[in-house]
Amino acid sequence: MTQTILYARVSTADQNIAHQTAQAQAAGFTIDHVVSDHGISGVNTRLAERPEGKRLFDLLRSGDVLVVRWVDRLGRNYEDVTDTIREFMRRGVIIKTVINSLTFDGATTDAMQAAVRDALIAFMAATAQAQAEATKEAQRAGIAAAKGDETRYKGKKPTYDRKSFVQVQDMLSTGAGASAIAKETGLMRQTILRIKADPAKAEASLSRWQL
Incomplete structure (x- = not known):
């Protein structure tokens, strides 16, 4: 059975997990689980090294949906974000953003569509950093x-x-x-x-x- 998981991250006390969850629900997502990291820098700590971020690699299976408010919640390091998204896509996980309603998956077999997708991922990761x-x-x-x-x-x-x-x-x-x-x-x-x-x-x- 597939599941929809929201990953939320806050690096300061001024940010709020509940707000990110409410935004996702308001955008129409039905969230099965919320995985969140508190007080964790997206610049210095890779997703796989965070206490809860590493759980995503164990929880997510092919067909599951990973929801993030925007890609900067996964991280603010270009290499980490692009590597993470590509790894999840290889596993058959679908990544969706609340802001801009973007969807990334590895389903396409068209080289041009894949190139456009990868370019957008790279641009967003670079913007986050x-x-x-x-x-x-x-x-x-x-x-x-x-x-x-x-x-x-x-x-x-x-x-x-x-x-x-x-x-x-x-x-x-x-x-x-x-x-x-x-x-x-x-x-x-x-x-x-x-x-x-x-x-x-x-x-x-x-x-x-x-x-």
Whole structure:
């Protein structure tokens, strides 16, 4: 009997497993099991090395469906993500994303279709890693800017907190538009655009206000 498994991963306290589960259900998925890793970096820890991530390799069988909010939940390392998806496809597992409703499987025998599929997987994995690197750089720049401004006026308190900042960054990495992000987070569209234009400045503002 086939099963549908949601894999969720959170790397910080600002992210939420329940939110990822609710998103999947709202997208029409009937989830049989939720496998989740808490406080695990998708950059430094490969999926097969995570406490729960390694369970996926034992649980998933041919015909099963693996649901992820987006490929960055599998990881933010290009090599790890592409290797993982290809390994699951070789096993006959179908991978589906909540965001953008993408489906990856190894069923096609057409070389051109397989090439397009693999190119999309590679692009998404590269985007996940690039976003992780950009976020880390923004955090470093934000902390440095905050330290340099310790004796200065803090400026206007940001209308977003750390949780919504992380969520905005996360959605931007998937290519979501400012209007869609504003609707999801409750923030003003202009706030989204300011964060997108200068994430380091947004990070610095949070640090100055200790948010």
